[in-house]
């Protein structure tokens with residue numbers, strides 16, 4: 001993938017100023033056109049570890065993808081994880097299905113996918129991941145997407161994903177997390193805000209975005225995620241990455257599935 005095709009390439013006009021403008025105060029965060037336009041810059045400067053997690057999704061997918069199966073990127077935004085998997089999976093008969101319910105994201109994602117020269121077919125769907133059909137999956141990436149699904153709907157979604165996975169298939173689940181211990185919560189949040197300041201966000205931008213996300217992005221603790229994944233039938237759960245209050249987990253479907 002050269003820089004011409006890289007969704008992380010930033011022009012000055014694509015710099016995230018969504019919460020810098022005087023008019024930006026108020027309203028819940030939405031993945032609309034204004035956000036989609038600056039999304040590569042926004043996520044790189046807001047999510048500690050994102051630039052490491054994306055290439056590692058390719059590494060993990062290369063290990064767990066199986067011939068003649070589907071690899072899903074759910075909540076794909078502009079397709080960074082999709083393209084990482086597309087360039088890493090060694091099976092030419094695999095295909096990637098990338099799904100997002102934001103039309104603005106899917107529209108821009110389609111340009112990046114069209115410009116990219118990776119070998120695997122990519123199908124884009126503008127759909128709600130809670131109601132779409134999933135099947136014959138060897139890899140599912142939920143890269144900072146579950147946190148936007150209402151809490152009570154997370155369990156049924158993970159159960160459906162587990163059922164769609166082939167034996168031994170992999171779910172890559174990346175999330176912003178909360179901490180049960182108040183002091184640790186405060187310390188990690190402070191460090192996250194330091195990360196954002198170090199990447200050029202002002203205190204006003206940080207606090208405006210925090211308010212906008214309050215009702216939309218609901219973080220849970222690592223224990224809550226582990227418990228839910230276990231209850232959904234995943235057999236092994238590995239924390240493979242953490243930077244401050246951002247983590248990524250690898251959860252595997254059992255090798256022998258009694259429901260199949």
Ligand SMILES: C[S@@+](CC[C@H](N)C(=O)[O-])C[C@H]1O[C@@H](n2cnc3c(N)ncnc32)[C@H](O)[C@@H]1O
Nearest residue numbers: 031075076077080100101102128129143144148
């Ligand atoms: C933080 S972004 C994900 C970033 C992306 N996975 C990446 O690696 O660059 C969350 C995405 O999930 C999408 N999303 C949220 N709820 C969704 C749903 N119910 N169905 C489909 N997409 C959803 C949003 O539109 C947004 O593009």
